[in-house]
Amino acid sequence: MQRRQLAARLALLVFATTGCAWAGNGPGGYPDKPVRLVVPFLAGGATDLMARSLAQKLSLELGQQVIVDNRAGAGGALGAEAVANAPRDGYTLLYSTMGVLTINPSLYANLKYDPATSFAPIAMTHVTSNLLVVNPEVPARSVAELVALARNKPGELTFSSAGNGTSSHLSGELFKSMAKVNLLHVPYKGTAAAVGDLLAGRVTMTFDTTSNFVEQVKAGKLRPLAVTSRSRSPVLPDVPSMSELPGFADFDVSLWSGMLAPAGTPEALVKYLNQAAVKVMSEPAMKTYLAPYSIEPLHSSPQEFAGVIEKDRRKWAAVVKSAGVRVD
Structure with missing residues (x-):
């Protein structure tokens, strides 16, 4: 889809919102400045499209602009590492795909983040x-x-x-x-x-x-x-x-994405952001917007998200080992 068409769809998505939270209504007056959502891939792809639709709606819900920051490189590892090392204050978040959290740990020998300990999962948001x-x-x-x-x-x-x-x-x-x-x-x-x-x-x-x-x-x-x-x-x-299909009953490659904060982010902030994500991903306008791209909106608790990450990490580790894949 051309950029102008995408921009028009995003505009319609914003205008379709049913309400807007006031800035600073979260724990400790959060947020009182813009929030950065790091996308560890280039702009223009499906991941970027999903992240920007989420950021548009979160901006309205949080009452502060959520700015998408594309940081591509090393299969998403560079952007993930930047968030893992960011302050634990809720102003730098990660929009991650399945691969960054569950495939990369088995591919890269010197990965500088650990999906199990470097992040606080907030919510799953999309699946395709x-x-x-x-x-x-x-x-x-x-x-x-x-x-x-x-x-x-x-x-x-x-x-x-x-x-x-x-x-x-x-x-x-x-x-x-x-x-x-x-x-x-x-x-x-x-x-x-x-x-x-x-x-x-x-x-x-x-x-x-x-x-x-x-x-x-x-x-x-x-x-x-x-x-x-x-x-x-x-x-x-x-x-x-x-x-x-016969012979493929266990075949499942569901490409989920979600939002995470650096590990150590206060639990109250994680809970507040989870509630905001669940609200925006539950809106009918989001489902309507994503449908032509064969993308479905999701929402989950932080605990459910953490469980999915660990389950899929084990699954893909076995596939990577069997295939003998390695990326230096």
């Missing part, structure tokens, strides 16, 4: 999925046919990813393991290049965020075979989830 798509020239119209093709041509089919250790890469590795097929991984520096070669027919398939493919799928430029979450995408309701 990856989509398995193939070039239309590939003679497979279902996952079963793709698996059969891969078994007949071991090592010949390729899957692109946005880079080593990304969720698109590990989705492919999980697929390889569960399907018991030999696919060649072709890593790129970002989604755009990976999708570009898929469209050109230079690679067979890819897994990446569903919202990145909706327009190409509807135009017939790519063929969707399955979504990686347990629920089907409301934007592509005829595309099955992987877990519906």
